[in-house]
Amino acid sequence: MSIFVNKNTRLLVQGITGKEGQFHTRQCVAYGTGVVAGVTPGKGGQKMDEIPVFNTVKEAVGKTGANCSMIFVPPSFAADAIMEAADAGIALIVVITEGIPVIDMMKVKNYIAGKSSRIIGPNCPGIITPGECKVGIMPGHIHKTGGPVGVVSRSGTLTYEVVHQLTQKGIGQTTCIGIGGDPVNGTNFIDCLDAFQKDKDTKGIVMVGEIGGTAEEEAAEFISKNVTKPVVGFIAGLTAPPGRRMGHAGAIISGKSGTAQGKITAMKKGGIHICDNLGVLGELCASVFDHA
């Protein structure tokens, strides 16, 4: 079992003919993901390797039955691409694009509220169910199949570090999700925690947060009430100066809100096993998940 993506996922890539789109599509195919279509307006009828390219998402869905989209289009066209995918009935929309204006994402999120689509990202590495399906830019080989741990994170390479340490300790993953580093995102910690709690093969969860906003605090409260599986948490940015945007658009301490210490305190209160030192995260997980 897994959450959101599996071996039945039929992937469509928006922006498949661009440099990034081509490279990562090939990586996903090599990993075993079922990539069924690509969309680049004006290039309909062409093929990227063996994958048919269409002008519109609607046409691609009609011809191939795609149910998941991975988006690589530039920031200025991203909102358009996401809403196009939602209107075409795509169930899961994974937005890799970094640098989408906040107001564009706010409009997208309100637009999508009445629809059945789920957005992951933007500004994220994507989602992977090891051994079954990779929808994103993460290196597949660092993952270990078979669970029992689910990983959810706001970061990219920091997630790879966490997954690498788990794999080194012989701990496999059910599904790993990067929810993205932007202030407004489609899927949040709580959505993923809820799904992991309901997934019978996931026995424990690793949650990786960072400074900015209050998503970790809200997640901690959700965990204390709804999650019975053990959760290990890590927060990046203890040394980050206030008022500065630390690379990710969402990683900024505003006044007294969004600090790493505030998040850690809330998470401890929510019963989460906090990892104080990233260097020993694997060891902590091994001891916490040993009996899970």
Added chain:
Amino acid sequence: MKIHEYQAKELFRKYGVPVPSGGVAFNPEEAGKIAAALGGFPVVVKAQIHAGGRGKGGGVKIAGSLDEAKALAKKIIGMNLVTHQTGPEGRLVKKVLVEQGLNIQKELYLGIIPDRASAKIVIMASEAGGMDIEEVAENTPEKIIKIFVDPLAGIYPYHCRDAAFGLNLSGGAVKEFSAMLKNLYSLFVDCDCSLLEINPLVITAEGSVIALDAKINFDDNALFRHKDITGYRDTDEEDPLEVEASKFNLNYIKMDGNVGNMVNGAGLAMATMDIIKIAGAEPANFLDVGGGASAEMVENGFRIILGDKNVKGIFINIFGGILRCDVLAEGVVQAARKTGMNVPVVIRMEGTNVEAGRKILSESGLNLITAVDLQDAAQKVAQIVRI
């Protein structure tokens, strides 16, 4: 991106938001000319820096005469202004805003920000104007009115009425305030602001509603569609090394420690700074070279880190995903040769093509210290700077 108060007021005027008459001066003579043209005293002389708390720091003064206005401008321009937001080192003042004094009857607070969780634009208003709004929010949250606007539907008159009556305004002020709030909302959305704040917004004895202060920050992700606004950037307000880094699209933030560090990915970069601290040292910077960094970006990053004279050791932490370890290793070797690396460098690499990368480093003949994992690397670099 941040801008100055006088620039924010230019935008306010453009959007029909009332502000006091006045202008910006770079020397006492200009300040005098502006003061004289205002046609009456008192006038207010306000230091223009990208930090709040200017009044308490002595950067905002009232002048009762032309001579006093000039004298105050002379004193403020060139002063090192220390506020709770500048840090103890303060900020050099290079210009002042000279404005007409107002007959203030009431001070209000008004702010507009995006709300992350609800994805709505939130208007915050309070009768506790002129105070530190974060303190008000913490101690007396009931004094702040919050109004959520769906960005798809936009602002409607009832949003403005909710705010106006919530602030206990009456008579003509309700209408004036509502018109102003609608214009501010348009400015916020049109210009992709990430924060718009007026503290205080004043009601004068004559019953007019006027923005006495103005603060606007912009969403960096949206600057590509606002060439006019990028013209407001003032690099004098930024650290020179950060300005240099921004030319190469490098995400660099200068800090006070002595361990320089270069990392791919923002989250991992923050975690690397944290682990340096845990190992007993202090990070000199934040530097994210990004997921798709080239050898050239690595070289520029190196040069910028070495531009900070406090740096006594460098920690390179790369998790190769898209950025392959062999490409990174080539970049580091090239950069080290070109820049004449004069401080010890500890490298920790993991991920795609890690073996090839380690081979390149070990065969380079350079004095690069390799580490087996994160913990090992942090301890090694902390050990180096301790000596």
